[in-house]
Amino acid sequence: MTRDLAAVIAGGAVGTTLRLMLDALIPHGDDTFPVSTLVVNVVGAFALGLLVARLRSSAPSWLLAGLGPGLLGSFTTFSAFVIPLVTLASSDRWMTAIGYLAATLLLGFGAAAAGLALGRGRGRAAVAPLAPVAPRAPRDEVDE
Template sequence: METHRSGAVDEPADADPDLPTSARRPRYAPTREQGPVIAAVAVGGALGASARYGASLLWPVAADGFPWSTFAVNAVGCAVIGVFMVLITEVWAAHRLVRPFFGTGVLGGFTTFSTYAVDIQRLVSGGHARTGLAYLALTLFAALAAVWGAAWTTRRLVAWRRS
């Protein structure tokens, strides 16, 4: 805002001056319809993250070793999302909260590409650059292959069952 010599302050221009004041709402304010979606994502995310944590407890990795548990979790999660997306977009008419709960929440919480990045950084800074780069490439390849292969297989199985 700019103050003039007269003491008047220039206010920022209204984003949409044609709307009545009662109809204006900040762009970030959730609507009533978003509440159930946010809750579904939150509950699903808690379940998925808990499952990932359980996997890390069952399959611990040495500090300087290849992060097999994170690699497996990401590959499995990508395969499941491939199956899931085919089923809910091509086979079933899913409830509007299924995708946010399971796809975004459970699988988003289960897969962990932030840990993947931290693992790469940890390996490289720990003097294991070759292992870090191998992990970088293998995870990318495995994730893409898993989602593609699972979607392709699911489509074939669905077509076979329908014939």
């Protein structure tokens, strides 16, 4: 087993666990708007955009594999997006299904774009914690 594969397996376990925890915190029935699935997919799209922009060229391959396909791949899934959509449509809840589809696509693309922009340093104050901090020289005296 390679290091990349081990990272994907470990990340997948974490992503799946986070997904189940969020589903438990934001429950929904078969015929209601799938809020937890929408939240998971939008947050995942943002995180993947941020990951690609910040770490793609500098992180080791095992870390990218563990965080991308592993953690985020198991946290967000296409089937988790489609199943509520089909369930809503088959229950003749067309407006809710269309609203869910539109919200997922618009918010997902927007979140991915925001993650990419933030990761590339195009955000404002939120980027400051991500920027490397120059080491400070030790001070002999403390000013009061």
